[in-house]
Amino acid sequence: MTSRRRPADLRPSPETASQPLPGTARELFDALPQLPGLRTEVIDGRLIVSPVGTPEHGWLAMLLAYELHELVMKRNWQTYAGNVDVCIDGPRDPVEPDFVLAPADCPRWGDRELLSSGLLMVAEIVSPGSVVDDRDRKPDLYAGGLVPVMLLIDPVATPAIVTVFSDPKGGEYQTVSRVAMGSPLHLPDPVDFTLDTSVFDKALGTR
The missing domain is CATH 3.90.1570.10 (tt1808, chain A)
Incomplete structure (x- = not known):
């Protein structure tokens, strides 16, 4: 597994523009940058982003x-x-x-x-x-x-x-x-x- 990407890594570039978008909740989770103050999980195929307690x-x-x-x-x-x-x-x-x-x-x-x-x-x-x-x-x-x-x-x-x-x-x-x-x-x-x-x-x- 690769670590989550930084925001700059998510910007389209000539190299990435033709790559497919994340197709699953797991792939989308892996593509997200760190989100301080938020909890990110995958439950029953749903990507859930919620505030910390x-x-x-x-x-x-x-x-x-x-x-x-x-x-x-x-x-x-x-x-x-x-x-x-x-x-x-x-x-x-x-x-x-x-x-x-x-x-x-x-x-x-x-x-x-x-x-x-x-x-x-x-x-x-x-x-x-x-x-x-x-x-x-x-x-x-x-x-x-x-x-x-x-x-x-x-x-x-x-x-x-x-x-x-x-x-x-x-x-x-x-x-x-x-x-x-x-x-x-x-x-x-x-x-x-x-x-x-x-x-x-x-x-x-x-x-």
């Missing part, structure tokens, strides 16, 4: 990183909070999870995208504009890419809930566990960690 959205991702910090350092893992692209094995669709947990030697697609099948866990934080994609589309997307565990933090739900999906087979997660935000939730292998979701509850001021 609110400060509260980012704070929840950081709280998850803090909760996992001791485990991450002990096992020599790496975490990324909304700043790394993931390539879904199979369709090669790029997505940008709100949080990624990966081994230090996670394989990559090109220079900047981690391969989904090499990850340990991804997490998404639902916002009003991402309800359908986060709740309905991304679990199957990550399951199809063989991400072992997906965590869904949903402060938009009434009441707020946290869900963990695991055991991906045939493009679906076979096991789903859900708790009200504020209750402990076990993250299954390969993470094997009991998450205290009250940190999210307190951050949102819902207790």
Whole structure:
């Protein structure tokens, strides 16, 4: 995979004018320049460009990183909070999870995208504009890419809930566990960690 082009690279020239335009969402994603302050993903064949989350959205991702910090350092893992692209094995669709947990030697697609099948866990934080994609589309997307565990933090739900999906087979997660935000939730292998979701509850001021 080539890195995304700079704006100057997208201007027509005698050499590029006769080249075909991007024909797929993946090709269009690869042709885009970096878009600071925006998130660019391909979901179900759609190229989606959306604003980055609110400060509260980012704070929840950081709280998850803090909760996992001791485990991450002990096992020599790496975490990324909304700043790394993931390539879904199979369709090669790029997505940008709100949080990624990966081994230090996670394989990559090109220079900047981690391969989904090499990850340990991804997490998404639902916002009003991402309800359908986060709740309905991304679990199957990550399951199809063989991400072992997906965590869904949903402060938009009434009441707020946290869900963990695991055991991906045939493009679906076979096991789903859900708790009200504020209750402990076990993250299954390969993470094997009991998450205290009250940190999210307190951050949102819902207790």
